[in-house]
Amino acid sequence: xxxxxxxxxxxxxxxxxxxxxxxASESASGATTLKPKVVGGDKCQSAGKFAVGQSVQIxxxxxxxxxxxxPIYVRGKxxxxxxxxxxxxxxxxxxxxxxxxxxxxxxxxRISQTKLWKDYNGSPSDVLxxxxxxxxxxxxxxxxxx
Amino acid sequence: MEHHxxxxxxxxxxxxxxxxxxxxxxSVRELLVEKGLISADEHRRQIEVLDxxxxxxxxxxxxxxxxxxxxxxxxxxxGSAACEELxxxxxxxxxxxxxxxTPETHNVIVCTLCSCYxxxxxxxxxxxxxxxxxxxxxxxxxxxVLSEFGLNVSSQRRIRVHDSNANMRxxxxxxxxxxxxxxxxxxxxxxxxxxxxxxxxxxxxxx
Numbered sequence: 001x002x003x004x005x006x007x008x009x010x011x012x013x014x015x016x017x018x019x020x021x022x023x024a025s026e027s028a029s030g031a032t033t034l035k036p037k038v039v040g041g042d043k044c045q046s047a048g049k050f051a052v053g054q055s056v057q058i059x060x061x062x063x064x065x066x067x068x069x070x071p072i073y074v075r076g077k078x079x080x081x082x083x084x085x086x087x088x089x090x091x092x093x094x095x096x097x098x099x100x101x102x103x104x105x106x107x108x109x110r111i112s113q114t115k116l117w118k119d120y121n122g123s124p125s126d127v128l129x130x131x132x133x134x135x136x137x138x139x140x141x142x143x144x145x146x
Numbered sequence: 147m148e149h150h151x152x153x154x155x156x157x158x159x160x161x162x163x164x165x166x167x168x169x170x171x172x173s174v175r176e177l178l179v180e181k182g183l184i185s186a187d188e189h190r191r192q193i194e195v196l197d198x199x200x201x202x203x204x205x206x207x208x209x210x211x212x213x214x215x216x217x218x219x220x221x222x223x224x225g226s227a228a229c230e231e232l233x234x235x236x237x238x239x240x241x242x243x244x245x246x247x248t249p250e251t252h253n254v255i256v257c258t259l260c261s262c263y264x265x266x267x268x269x270x271x272x273x274x275x276x277x278x279x280x281x282x283x284x285x286x287x288x289x290x291v292l293s294e295f296g297l298n299v300s301s302q303r304r305i306r307v308h309d310s311n312a313n314m315r316x317x318x319x320x321x322x323x324x325x326x327x328x329x330x331x332x333x334x335x336x337x338x339x340x341x342x343x344x345x346x347x348x349x350x351x352x353x
Contacts, residue, residue: 006167012192013175013184069311071258073285086241088313106312113288113307122289125304131312 044087048105048134054081055140056109058132068092070136074128078140079111082129090133105134195237200269201340203234204317207267208343209334212322222246225317229267236266236315245308246319247345252299253318254292254345256284257310264315268340275344285309295346318345325351 050056060076069091085106090099113126120126164172178184207229211218221228225242229235236242242264245253257263258281263271274280284291288305292298299305308316320342326334341347 002165002167006171009171010174012196013178013189069259071309071311073258074309085314091312106314108314113305117286120286122287123301123304126288126306127304128285128307128309130309131314133312 044103044105048084048107050081050084050107050134050137050139052081052083055079056081056137057140058109059136059138064092066093067095070132071130074109074111074116074130074132077111077116079109079115082108082110085131090135092133107132107134107137109137192237196265196270199266201338201343202335203229203269204264204267204340204343205335205338206331207232207234207317208319208338209331211319212326212334213331218319221319234267238266240264240266240313240315242267242317243308243314244317244319245306247321247348249303249321251304251306252292252345253306253308253316254284254288255308255310255316255318256281258282258285259311262310262312262315264317266315267317268343272340292346295341297347318343320349323349323351 055078057078058070058074058076063075085108087103087105090102090104093099094101108129109132110127110129112124113120113122113128114124116128175184175189179186179189207221210232211221211228217228217231220231221244225244226236228244229242247253256275261271261276263275265271280291285307288307289299292305310316320338322334323337326337337349337351339347339349342349
């Protein structure tokens with residue numbers, strides 16, 4: 001078993017804990033189904049801070065090390081909000097208790113491939129789309145650079 | 147029948163030493179069971195559910211969408227809900243986004259950070275999907291990588307690469323090929339393979 005397989009095994013356990021396995025709860029085990037402890041959910045009752053089509057920049061002014069879900073190849077890049085997604089528990093360093101069940105708004109950001117890679121040789125209309133938590137997004141200002 | 151061998155049949159009793167991560171997984175799981183947070187049976191059942199999923203489920207969804215325009219609309223609007231209509235549960239708290247291939251656009255899925263994959267609807271991911279080579283290259287040079295899979299995407303078509311890195315999971319709705327007019331859903335489902343739903347291949351019309 002390697003690190004990835006270990007993570008997947010824990011995912012299986014997490015699915016049981018989150019009660020995602022409704023099929024599992026059919027068993028007569030009597031174990032209580034647990035919901036993850038969630039805080040900060042109120043913030044996510046309202047609409048997100050960013051709108052569909054809005055130009056945004058993925059942050060590059062923070063460069064944390066550890067379990068962070070923002071790949072380095074998109075950090076600092078400018079794109080547009082493709083769609084607004086629900087709020088989810090911010091997984092970053094959650095396993096170490098850092099976020100303690102904090103919810104954060106998730107978006108999909110669309111970035112032009114030619115802006116992502118300076119030597120991109122495909123069609124200029126090609127794009128990459130990626131999920132980004134609100135905590136990783138900032139508005140584009142006039143002096144934002146790529 | 148009695149054995150009178152002097153030597154030990156070591157090959158028949160070999161037990162592999164567990165790796166670091168196996169020991170860690172067993173420790174965490176056993177602690178959770180011991181403290182009553184999950185039961186061993188629930189854990190076993192979850193693995194059974196996971197292993198019961200296969201690309202046949204995704205093929206059923208795609209074929210139904212090809213045959214039913216209203217269902218296709220619902221599927222593109224809310225992938226998870228449309229799958230549940232067909233009895234396919236998203237058991238792992240992820241949500242499904244279905245992206246449609248068109249004459250103008252081709253979609254392909256990757257998870258650069260690990261191996262996020264729509265397991266509830268496609269089962270376990272293929273080894274190449276988890277390889278560092280695919281994960282690193284498909285986001286940077288999608289046309290070259292797709293051509294290595296035997297799929298040449300016209301320069302007139304936009305390629306959308308979806309990096310699945312958080313809570314959403316992705317399924318490609320391929321273009322229904324010519325020559326499949328009048329086919330029933332079972333026949334349609336047979337040409338919808340795993341790779342066509344990841345976006346590295348296209349379904350073929352001829353039987």
